[in-house]
Amino acid sequence: MAKSEKPVINRVSIWLDDHLWRRVGYTTILIYTHKGWIPVELIPHKLYWRYINSGWILRTQLKIKLDHRYKRLLVYFVFVKSVNVDENNVKHVISIDVNENNVTVKLLNKVYILETGIKRITVGYAKYREAVQSVKGNGYVGRAVHGRERRRKKDIRLKIANIIANIAKNLNAIVVLEKLPKHCPKNMIENVKDSMLRHRIYQAGFRGMIKAIEEKCLERGVPVVKVDPRNTSSKCLFCGSKLMRGDAPRQLKCPRCGFKAGRDVVAVLNLERKYLTLKGLVPLAPMPSEPTLEVAVLPMKEWMRRKSLDATNKHKLMRMNI
Numbered sequence: 001m002a003k004s005e006k007p008v009i010n011r012v013s014i015w016l017d018d019h020l021w022r023r024v025g026y027t028t029i030l031i032y033t034h035k036g037w038i039p040v041e042l043i044p045h046k047l048y049w050r051y052i053n054s055g056w057i058l059r060t061q062l063k064i065k066l067d068h069r070y071k072r073l074l075v076y077f078v079f080v081k082s083v084n085v086d087e088n089n090v091k092h093v094i095s096i097d098v099n100e101n102n103v104t105v106k107l108l109n110k111v112y113i114l115e116t117g118i119k120r121i122t123v124g125y126a127k128y129r130e131a132v133q134s135v136k137g138n139g140y141v142g143r144a145v146h147g148r149e150r151r152r153k154k155d156i157r158l159k160i161a162n163i164i165a166n167i168a169k170n171l172n173a174i175v176v177l178e179k180l181p182k183h184c185p186k187n188m189i190e191n192v193k194d195s196m197l198r199h200r201i202y203q204a205g206f207r208g209m210i211k212a213i214e215e216k217c218l219e220r221g222v223p224v225v226k227v228d229p230r231n232t233s234s235k236c237l238f239c240g241s242k243l244m245r246g247d248a249p250r251q252l253k254c255p256r257c258g259f260k261a262g263r264d265v266v267a268v269l270n271l272e273r274k275y276l277t278l279k280g281l282v283p284l285a286p287m288p289s290e291p292t293l294e295v296a297v298l299p300m301k302e303w304m305r306r307k308s309l310d311a312t313n314k315h316k317l318m319r320m321n322i
């Protein structure tokens, strides 16, 4: 199947330690080779200047990559910045539960369910790819489609992360996230037989979403805490019993005290409680933290253009007594 007689290395990328490269001014670097120091003139990306001008520190390691197609050398810089996160100033708690199809955010006495539609994107692209790749020699198209899928998901992740970081910054809040094990998808799919479902769980990228939120918060100096998510979507908030499946999809109910709520709502309330309990702020005896809770489901088009969640108050919220 090979097109050449010998194996060919197409992608070369090299990490250079500090003794192998040097910076001269801002747009030239010297790279140490077998022919001595070779100067390389840079055409910096606009982000380079943004980092240089906003107090980020250049790390001493550098990555270079040969781009045969455009006959150029790509130079990757690593910038670091230490952030001061002040947890003492925290006034509120924002808890977040990440699912395949939504990101649920609890702030003050409101729960926002931000629909992400990632399930639809993954399934849609998987089917499209399957159809395209069944045509011989179409592997290239398949890869291009994969790139498009990844970019769309990344876009969604970054927008959600921005919204959460903004609102947390404005409210002086700490953000509570689930602490997921390293290989979450693999463990989750062990018993899943349906290959489409397995693919979806793999692709959902829970970790990616959580990581994006965490990074954006740290960038803004918003404190983040990660708590163990065990039982957060299966335990009754009031009596601690194991919740049962409710009457509607994703609804849960307590067989003992009759508490009823959506799975996502239960999860954010439990995550918040876990954090508060950790801090010794909530009595261990079950007690509702808020008398009423408002729940809003926001389709993607409702939140995509927003910078924060303050502006969504005009939405009719579903009132829930707990």
Ligand SMILES: [Zn+2]
Pocket: 236, 237, 238, 239, 240, 241, 254, 255, 256, 257, 258, 259
């Ligand atoms: Zn209960």
